[in-house]
Amino acid sequence: MTDQSAAPTAEPPHPEQEIEEAFDRLVSEGSERLDRPFLPLLSTGLLGGIDIGTGVLAYLLVLDATDSHLLAGLAFSIGFVALLLARSELFTENFLVPVTAVVAREGSVVSLLRLWGVTLLANLAGGWVITWLVIGGLPDLKATAIEAGTHYADLPIGWQSFWLAALAGVVITLMTRMQHSTESIGVRIVPAILFGALLAGGQLFHSVLDSLLMFAAIHAGSDFGYGEWLPRLGWSALGNLVGGLVLVTALRLLRVPHRVAEAQREAS
Template sequence: MADVRDSPALPPEQPEAEVEDAFDRLVEEGEDRLSRPWLPLVSTGLLGGIDVGTGVLAYLVVLEQTGDHLLAGLAFSIGFVALLLARSELFTENFLVPVTAFVARRGTLRQLLRLWGVTLVLNLVGGWVVTWLVVQALPTIHPTAVEAGEHFGTMPLGLTSFCSAVLAGMVITLMTRMQHATESMGVKIVPAILFGALLAGPQLFHSVLDSLLMFAALHVGADFGYVDWLARLGWAALGNLVGGLVLVTAIRLLRVPHRVAQERRAVAEGR
C-alpha cells in the first residue's frame, strides 16, 4: 500500500475558493451600487417597492382565499422573484453587498447612507402606490388587508417584535448571500422563493414588506394611523439592520479577512 505521505499535495479546498469568488463578486457589485448615479438609484428603489408590491398582492389574495399564512407566504415569494429578475432592490438587500464593498474601502460611508436612505424612501413610495391600486381593484380583500396590516400596525414595540425584525434582516441578507454564491439565474430563483416564504409565512417583522401591508390596511380604514406606522418602521429597520449586518454580513466577512486586507491595500496603493 502506498504511503499517504508520498501522495501529492491536495489543492486548496474548493469551498474556500468559492467563498473568495463570492467575496470578489460582492465587492464588484457593491462598488457599482455605491457609485450609482441619482437617476438610476431613484428608479431602482422605486421599482423595488413596485415589484415587491406584486408579492403583497399575491399574499393578500391567497390569504383571503385560504386563510393560511404559510400558503400566502409562499405566494408572496413572487415579489422576490420579480426583484431578482427585474434587477430592482429592497432596502434590506443592501446590507451585504454594498457593506462588503464599504469594508473593502471601495466606497464611502456617505455613499452607503445615501444608498440606504434613497432606497428605503423610494421602496415605500412605490409600495404605497401599488397597495392603493390593489385595494381599489379588489374590494373583496379589504377585511384581509385590514387584518394583515393591523397585525403589524398595533404590534407592541418590545423584545418580541425586535427579535422578529432581527430574524427578518437575517433571512433577507442570507438570501442575498446565497444568490451571490452562484452566477446561475435559475439557481438564484430558489432562495428567492424559499426565503420569501420564510419571511412572509411566519409574519416576520420586515421594514418594507410590513409597511406595505400596513399601507394596504390604512388605505381602507384601519384602526391605527401613519404615526403608528412610522414608529414601527423605525423599530423594524433597526432590528433588520442588526440581523443583516451583525448575524450575517460581519460574521461572513470574518471568513475572508485576508481578502479584505488585500482590497484595502489595493485601494491605498491606488489600484
C-alpha cells in the same frame, strides 16, 4: 484511437476558492451600487417597492382564499422573484453587498447611507402606490388587508418585535449571500422563493414588507393610521440592520479576512 479515459477532468473548485470568488463579486457589485447616480438609484428603489407590492397582492389573494399565512407567504415570494429578475432593489438587500464594498474600501460610508436612505424611501413610495391600486382595484380584499396590516400595527415596540426584525434581517441577508454564491439565475430563484416564503409566512418584522401591508390596511379604512406605522418602521429597520449586518454580514466577512486585507491594501 484516442484513449478518452486518459483525458484530464476539471477539478471542482475548493470551497474556500468559491467563498473568495463570491467576495470579489460582492465587492464589484457593491461598488457599482454605491456609485449609482441619483435618478437610476431612485427608479431602482421605486421599482423595488412595486415588485414587493406584487408580492403583497399575491399574499392577500391567497390569504383571503385559504386563511393560511404559510400558503400566503409562499405566494408572496413572487415579489422576490420579481426583484431578482427585474434587477430592482430592496432596502434590506443592501446590507451585505454594498457593506462588503465599503469594508474593502471600494466605497464610502456617506455613499452607503445615501444608498440606504434613497432606496428605503423609494421602496415605500412605490409600495404605497401599488397597495393603493390593489385596494382600489380589488375592494373584496379590504377585510383581509385590514387583518394583515393590523397584526403589525398592534405589534408592541419591544424586545419581541425587535427579535422578529433581527430575524427578518438575517433571512434577507442570508438570501442575498446565497444568491451571490452562483451566477446561475435558475439557482438564484430558489432562495428567492424559499426565503420569501419564510419571511412573509413566518410574519417576521420587515421594514418594507410590513409597511406595505399596513399601507394596504390604511387604504382599506383601518382603525390605525400613519402615526402607528412610522415608529414601527424605525424599530423594524433598526432590527433589520442588526440582524443583517451583525449576524450575517460581519460573520461572513470573518471567513475571508485575508481577502478583506488584500482589498484594503489595493484600495489604499
